[in-house]
Amino acid sequence: MPTFHVELFEGRSLEQKRQFVEAITKTTCESLGVEPNSVEIILTEVKREHWATAGKLWSEA
Template sequence: MPTINVQLFEGRSAEQKRAFVKALTEVTCQTLDATPESVDIIIHELKRENWATGGKLWSEPET
């Protein structure tokens, strides 16, 4: 039973997420010899103000 956790910035549509989880499920089944019913995908949507890279919040403008 693969469980996949995905962290994304918020703002994607339900249609985009639907297409993403469909594609991710398909490739998981192909590569891990799993059934679609055994694949769980959890999407964590984060605000840009709660994510930083290189000491800089993603919500801060480029300087």
């Protein structure tokens, strides 16, 4: 059972998240030969103030 943990900035719409998980599921089924009901996707939304790159918070970029 493939399980994906995806961290992304908060703020995307329900429709965007729906399209994303459908695309990941479809691609996983095609490439790994598994059934859709075996694909698990966990989305974790993170505030920009809780994420930093190169020593800078994304909320301050």
